Amino acid sequence: MYSDEGTNAMPKTPPWPLAACSLGLATVDGHGRPVADAGPDFWLAELAKVRGLGFDHLELGDIWLPIGDLDPAAVTALGQAVKEAHLDACAVHIQRRSVIDPESSADNLAYHHRAIDAAAALGVPIYSTGLHRPLTPAQQRALWFWTAPGPVDPTDPQTRALAVRRLRELADHCVELGMKLALELYEDTLLGTAEDAVRLIEDLDHDGIGLNPDVGNLIRLHRPVEDWREAYRRTLPHAVYWHAKNYQRDEAGDGSWATSMPSTLRDGLINYRDVIAMADAAGYRGPIACEHYGGDSLGVAAANREYLASLIATLPTTREDA
Secondary structure: OOOOOOOOOOOOOOOOOEEEOOOOOOOEOOOOOEHHHHOHHHHHHHHHHHHHOOOOEEEEEOOOOOHHHOOHHHHHHHHHHHHHOOOEEEEEEOOOOOOOOOOOHHHHHHHHHHHHHHHHHHOOOEEEEOOOOOOOHHHHHOOOHHHOOOOOOOOOHHHHHHHHHHHHHHHHHHHHOOOEEEEEOOOOOOOOOHHHHHHHHHHHOOOOEEEEOOOHHHHOOOOOOOOHHHHHHHHHHHEOOOEEOEEEEEEOOOOOOEEEEEEOOOOOOOOHHHHHHHHHHOOOOOOEEEOOOOOOHHHHHHHHHHHHHHHHOOOOOOOOOO
């Protein structure tokens, strides 16, 4: 539970940290070097962009910097850069490193354990990941990767048992180091629908595991999708972390076609005014990471932060921690 310790007056709004995702940060420097090789000065310059947009909190994603491949000295330097940028790293997010990937699951598992150690050294409370795999060549060629078919997880009992065993292993490691494991909703994985995600949480049966209910990943698909209200109703009670993004969507009444494109939180299909109220009723108080694809993703994230803050400010103040 996040709190405003050190203040005498009770805060009016729930203390949900509103964070920037790492999307929009440069992954190579001016000399073409990958960000991992560019060094702490470059990291600080990029993090300063986040602070300059008014964020206090940041999700460190390996889409920007592969945290699991950093040596201890580099992890220390990254933590110092975050501190010098006057940011709080509220989570580490690892994507496309599935522990049941048929080609690289063992390597991915080892990477996760290294990344968990790095996350703990950085002092973050949440380790977020999922079961999605690397983009296919067709997805890499597409303007928006979700418009092309991607990998599909098998659903046989052996694969499911492997997922449960390995995710519990990661959760044990996280809990040992004072963190929680958050699992992100993502299409065509064992977390591919709200029902699937809740079922996996129930199968895992681990106090150190919760959901990252990124329903935006589901409603952008160019095929029939589940109702966003029902998806949040099912998943928010299990949430420990949350990626918030939105898409405009249009579809045929007979389901024969659908299209989508990224939007601000305010202007997309999902009504975040309703969802924030649902989250409040479910008792959610964790971080919300503002995520956006395309254009000035950091700038859109900053606008989304202000919008979310305005919604949170309208919530009732009757809760004990409100």
